[in-house]
Amino acid sequence: xxxxxxxxxxxxxxxxxxxxxxxxxxxxxxxxxxxxxxxxxxxxxxxxxxxxxxxxxxxxxxxxxxxxxxxxxxxxxxxxxxxxxxxxxxxxxxxxxxxxxxxxxxxxxxxxxxxxxxxxxxxxxxxxxx
Numbered sequence: 624x625x626x627x628x629x630x631x632x633x634x635x636x637x638x639x640x641x642x643x644x645x646x647x648x649x650x651x652x653x654x655x656x657x658x659x660x661x662x663x664x665x666x667x668x669x670x671x672x673x674x675x676x677x678x679x680x681x682x683x684x685x686x687x688x689x690x691x692x693x694x695x696x697x698x699x700x701x702x703x704x705x706x707x708x709x710x711x712x713x714x715x716x717x718x719x720x721x722x723x724x725x726x727x728x729x730x731x732x733x734x735x736x737x738x739x740x741x742x743x744x745x746x747x748x749x750x751x752x753x
Contacts, residue, residue: 625649625742627719632747639709639751645702645719645744653677653697656722656731658740659704661715661749668736671717672704676729684735687713711753716746 631643643659658673672693673682681693692705702719720740724731734740 625721627721627742627744629717629719629744629747632717632749634750634752635709637709637711637751637753640705640707641709641749643704643706643717643719643747643749645704647700647702647721650721650742652700652702652721653695654723656724656740657693657695657702658720658734658737659691659693659702659717660720660737660740661713661717663715668718669715670733670735670737673731673734674702675731676724679729680731682733706749709749709751711751714749714751716748718746719744 626648627645629645654676659671660668661671662668671687672691674693678695690708694703721742722740
């Protein structure tokens with residue numbers, strides 16, 4: 624059974640850092656398209672980072688580029704999001720998600736709103752105070 628469990632959220636002041644983790648079970652995360660998404664109540668879900676199978680390629684929207692870093696710990700089957708220089712606008716519920724590569728290789732489409740991702744965690748809250 625596929626399961627994703629996020630942790631690491633919390634409250635931090637602007638300029639601070641947080642490290643989110645997502646432990647995957649029931650599948651090998653290194654063989655899937657993996658991503659981090661966030662959502663504020665009443666607003667559309669936003670993709671903040673993605674990584675291809677094997678970790679050879681990553682993507683970030685301009686809003687977090689240079690501040691967020693996605694990575695994988697294959698030994699622990701865990702997806703990580705390191706968030707630095709946090710801003711109040713980063714406040715949201717953060718979710719990790721997974722999908723199988725659509726063409727069976729290492730290519731993953733960008734998913735600005737999580738389209739195509741069919742496995743989701745329960746989320747972890749990040750609150751940044753200014």
